[in-house]
Amino acid sequence: MEQLSFFGEAGQSANLPVEVLDYHPDIFTAQESAFFLKTFIATIPWEQRIISMYGKPVITPRLTAWYGDTNKDYAFSGHKFNPLPWTEELLKIKERIEPLANTRFNSVLLNYYRDANDSVAWHADDETELGKQPLIASVSFGQVRQFDIRHKADHQRKYAVKLENGSLLIMKGDLQHNWEHRIAKSTKPMNERVNLTFRVII
Ligand SMILES: O=C(O)CCC(=O)C(=O)O
Ligand SMILES: [Fe+2]
Numbered sequence: 001m002e003q004l005s006f007f008g009e010a011g012q013s014a015n016l017p018v019e020v021l022d023y024h025p026d027i028f029t030a031q032e033s034a035f036f037l038k039t040f041i042a043t044i045p046w047e048q049r050i051i052s053m054y055g056k057p058v059i060t061p062r063l064t065a066w067y068g069d070t071n072k073d074y075a076f077s078g079h080k081f082n083p084l085p086w087t088e089e090l091l092k093i094k095e096r097i098e099p100l101a102n103t104r105f106n107s108v109l110l111n112y113y114r115d116a117n118d119s120v121a122w123h124a125d126d127e128t129e130l131g132k133q134p135l136i137a138s139v140s141f142g143q144v145r146q147f148d149i150r151h152k153a154d155h156q157r158k159y160a161v162k163l164e165n166g167s168l169l170i171m172k173g174d175l176q177h178n179w180e181h182r183i184a185k186s187t188k189p190m191n192e193r194v195n196l197t198f199r200v201i202i
Contacts, residue, residue: 013159020175021149021161024100027139028093028166037141037165039089040194046112061185062118068107068201083107093139094198101137101170105198113145113183116190120183122150126176129201134176138169142193149181163195 016023028036046063067090068083086094094105111120125136140163147169151157163169171181183195 012161016159016161017149020171020173020179021159022170022172023161024168024170025164026166027096027100027168028141030166033141033166036089036093037192037194040110040141041112041192043087044110044112045084062120063112063114065110065112066107067110090196093196097137097139097168097198100168101135101198103135103137103200105137105200107201108196108198111195111197113143113190113193113195115192116186116188119185122180122182124152124176124180125171125197125199130176130199131202132177133173134171134199136171136176137198138163138171139196139198140167140169140193141165141195143191145183145186145190145193147181147183149175149179151179153178 012023044065046065048063049060050057051060052058066083067086070083070085090108094108098104113119125134130136142165144162144164147161147163149159149161161169175181
């Protein structure tokens with residue numbers, strides 16, 4: 001992973017492609033972040049989903065939950081989704097980030113990474129329901145984890161962002177079209193992390 005060694009002062013890859021990624025550390029204070037992490041771990045009805053990979057059932061290596069506007073039916077990758085209604089905490093976060101992202105979100109997918117073994121494999125969030133150039137706002141609480149991207153046409157073109165406690169990462173432009181992203185498992189011990197990806201479903 002060549003570019004991964006070129007960490008700048010903040011511990012990030014140099015020359016992140018700014019046309020597709022926008023990283024903002026410290027959007028939430030340490031105190032707010034600790035509160036949200038604890039509250040979400042304790043109160044969200046987390047599920048471990050079973051997905052189909054090459055025709056075989058595979059257990060998702062993390063826990064997830066789906067919230068959003070409930071005045072609309074969502075069909076997503078051939079499945080019907082019933083989002084849970086917004087909670088007070090989720091609305092607070094949504095209101096804080098919407099002006100920064102210049103976007104009104106109608107749903108959020110929550111991910112709970114319990115330890116270093118939890119992960120999300122290389123993928124792009126390119127479902128048609130998200131539109132051609134989806135803007136996704138990703139908020140992180142808890143353990144710093146490394147977010148990798150690689151270009152679909154050239155896997156050697158890759159970058160890493162350390163997603164810090166209380167940070168916001170905006171994925172935009174052609175990120176989902178031209179790049180894939182992941183959170184890899186780690187060989188180092190890792191504490192709990194909760195990530196929220198705010199989305200607009202059309
Ligand atoms: O946990 C993260 O930072 C990324 C999650 C993600 O890629 C997703 O929910 O689609
Ligand atoms: Fe994703």
